[in-house]
Amino acid sequence: MSVENWAAFAAASAILLMIPGPTVLLVVSYALGQGWRTALPMALGVALGDFTAMTLSMLGVGALLAASAAVFTTLKIVGAAYLVYLGIKLFRAGGTLRAEPRADSVPSLKMIAHAWLVTALNPKSITFFVAFLPQFLDRHSPFMTQMVVFEATFLALAFLNALGYAVAASRARAVVRNERAIRIFNRTGGTLLVGAGIATVAMRGS
Template sequence: MSFESWAAFAAASAVLLVIPGPTILLVVSYALGQGWRTALPIAVGVALGDFTAMTLSMLGIGALLAASATVFTVLKIAGAAYLVYLGVKLFRAGGTLRAEPRADAASSARMMAHAWLVTALNPKSITFFVAFLPQFIDRHGDFFTQMMIFEATFLALAFTNAFGYALVASRARNLVGNPKALRIFNRTGGTLLIGAGIATVAMRSGN
């Protein structure tokens, strides 16, 4: 695996993680209702959930890699197209983040478990990883080494992202609900995702 592939993976992952989905809505809901104390347990739960979904996905990708080079290549191209699709969808998204404050008294362990369940058991998580990861994997490199590097990178980014969302939501609630700020954020992220999808295709065609 080249440094360029790892850097492309890290950049695309960082953009993908900040897209408000079910996990981020849960993070923001807890933070709006209970403040900054939710940041650490929620971030740990999100990272554990991503670890679960990502490990299951990587094992499936490893099986595809061993079974068929053609299927694996098709999956890589589909993954690049998926990035572009997500980018267009995010660019066209509105400027609202529908997250209702959760005022129910929940322990740190319960919040962590809730975040893990929402992240790991969302069927879209595994589907996403199966479509997203193959385009960055070197077929000629050691698969398990790449698996560990990609997982460690993604989990560090996932933890940081969830922690940051929780802090922002608890301290800057007006920003979270600001349509103009969210619209700019969505358009910037969408543009970066489209660029990442195109870049991964160009990177492969140049090899």
């Protein structure tokens, strides 16, 4: 595997990760509601979720999802239901910063689990990796070596991306105190999460 090939993969991954999606929205909502203490747990949860999706893809689950309508539909429903649940909870937070309990009363493991579920329980993530990774593989280089390098690179970028969003949002939390602005954020974020859940169910497997 050439350095150029790795650099192209890293650049493409960084761009894709920076595009806000359900995972980033969850990270931002936690950080706005509970401050900088959520940054590390959420970033770890995101990295673990991506690790799960990438590993399952490497083991061939991506091909199984593409071939089995039942498995694909089951994962879509589970992932979509969780996104809708989080969206409704955020929407109902109203004009308060806390869509969840105070940070010091929420175990870090619970925050990690939330981020992991949103990131990993999305069949689109697995099928995405199946379609994305092969573009950068060199058939003349050892497969497992390339997979380890690519996975480590992507997970490091995913961790840093989530951490950056969380830190930025936690700093904005000290500035944004307007109840109306928070209500708009919560309702917009909640609506987007519910929409993401519905879109997951509506997505066709191929």
